Amino acid sequence: MKQLYKNILLTIEQEEKNVSKSSKSVIDEAYHMLSFLRGSLTDLKLEIAANSFDSILDEITFFKHVKPEILGKLIYYNKLIRIESVSPKNLELLELYYAEQIKILNKEYRKYIASSDFYKYYRSGRIDRDECYFRLGNINFFDGLNSFFFEVDSEFSTFYDYKIARILAFDLIHHYVSDKVNAKGESAKISFESADGSEFSWTDSKNALIELIYALHISGSVSNGRAGLRRMSKLFEDLFEVKLGDIHHAFHQMKFRAGEKASYLRFLKNSLEQYMNKDL
Incomplete structure (x- = not known):
């Protein structure tokens, strides 16, 4: 099926x-x-x-x-x-x-x-x-x-x-x-620059960014979940100058992929915990 x-x-x-x-x-x-x-x-x-x-x-x-x-x-x-x-x-x-x-x-x-x-x-x-x-x-x-x-x-x-x-x-x-x-x-395209004038760029996979966007939306962390996935994806596209395409389809494929689900979020969690434990 x-x-x-x-x-x-x-x-x-x-x-x-x-x-x-x-x-x-x-x-x-x-x-x-x-x-x-x-x-x-x-x-x-x-x-x-x-x-x-x-x-x-x-x-x-x-x-x-x-x-x-x-x-x-x-x-x-x-x-x-x-x-x-x-x-x-x-x-x-x-x-x-x-x-x-x-x-x-x-x-x-x-x-x-x-x-x-x-x-x-x-x-x-x-x-x-x-x-x-x-x-x-x-x-x-x-x-x-x-x-x-x-x-x-x-x-x-x-x-x-x-x-x-x-x-x-x-x-x-x-x-x-x-x-x-x-x-x-x-x-109009929104321009985001850091304090030193350099532009931000997304250096991980597009699927990783889509996973992050969905997590922020579903958790209600942005505007209590009212912002809408497409509006949020447009924000991140403008911020990082990346085209995400059909995020609904991409996310649907993630749900059916083999192996660990939400792999990028787990990667973020592990990376942060390793950093926090570094000086302990």
């Missing part, structure tokens, strides 16, 4: 690149991706119905990481259509329109996402309740559920996969609208 998941996510990534080059407008691109993503989910549903999961871990991985990434993008493109289809043509009004959309998004975030216990669970990287949240048929009705749960396909959803998808979609749409608010033609 892992290879199937990788192939589908890679196919989606490639389709996004292709349609971005060929589409005449953002709305055309979004409509195309809506259809493509729905097809991808249907294919996955049929595959899982026919072959089930390889293990409990495989089931948790699918509903915690794989399906939310696809569904999150589907929610994102649908929201994008709703925002862009009623956007004004006047440039001055357009800037005000996007600024208002940011306010609406932030209000939705505070009301429906950030205030939930599940959001804190997910963002903190906890796994102790994964079997409750990401296995079919394990819903606890005493937790209090949104009525939406009774309309989902109980054979292809744990309900909490939708919650993660909504979080990921928020990050995507917030980044999109923020770029529209801050754009002045081409986004």
Whole structure:
């Protein structure tokens, strides 16, 4: 199943690149991706119905990481259509329109996402309740559920996969609208220099930097986790003059790689401890 998941996510990534080059407008691109993503989910549903999961871990991985990434993008493109289809043509009004959309998004975030216990669970990287949240048929009705749960396909959803998808979609749409608010033609590049005038540079691997960005974001160490992964990655790209590309895809590959997870963070921890113990 892992290879199937990788192939589908890679196919989606490639389709996004292709349609971005060929589409005449953002709305055309979004409509195309809506259809493509729905097809991808249907294919996955049929595959899982026919072959089930390889293990409990495989089931948790699918509903915690794989399906939310696809569904999150589907929610994102649908929201994008709703925002862009009623956007004004006047440039001055357009800037005000996007600024208002940011306010609406932030209000939705505070009301429906950030205030939930599940959001804190997910963002903190906890796994102790994964079997409750990401296995079919394990819903606890005493937790209090949104009525939406009774309309989902109980054979292809744990309900909490939708919650993660909504979080990921928020990050995507917030980044999109923020770029529209801050754009002045081409986004101005931020220049960072040290006290002696020399520029900073990243001298480790790109994956190491992506791992660090995710850790800072998930832990809530930067703006209590509200900054958004794409905005944080842009900050680090400008700071170190490096192009990170699709950090979501890169991080997803890290999750499935063999060997030790979070290897760069462990390297940092060991390096710091060795330095602190050096003079003891």
